[in-house]
Amino acid sequence: MSLSVHAALVGRLDADWQKFHAIEVTETLARRAGHLADRFSLRGFDAIHLASFELLFERADDEDVRFSSADASLERAARRLA
Numbered sequence: 001m002s003l004s005v006h007a008a009l010v011g012r013l014d015a016d017w018q019k020f021h022a023i024e025v026t027e028t029l030a031r032r033a034g035h036l037a038d039r040f041s042l043r044g045f046d047a048i049h050l051a052s053f054e055l056l057f058e059r060a061d062d063e064d065v066r067f068s069s070a071d072a073s074l075e076r077a078a079r080r081l082a
Contacts, residue, residue: 023052040077050074054081 023029029051036054037047046069053067067078 021056023055029055036077040073040080042074042077046071046074050077050081053078057082 025048029048032054033044033047033051036042036050037044040047040050042050049069050067053065057065067075067082069075069078
């Protein structure tokens with residue numbers, strides 16, 4: 001990737017950042033991630049990703065919460081939770 005493409009992508013991320021909802025990794029979230037890691041045989045950060053999705057899904061006012069990952073096994077785990 002060229003430096004100009006990289007700079008353009010960073011600029012787009014900075015511009016869109018306010019549209020993202022950041023999830024703080026609390027002790028409760030980390031413990032839930034541990035349970036999900038055991039249940040679905042996930043790696044650490046994958047389990048944090050899934051636990052964060054679960055938290056957002058539970059708090060959502062509507063059903064417009066989507067999960068996205070390039071990892072097929074993580075996608076399958078998310079479908080089982082939703």
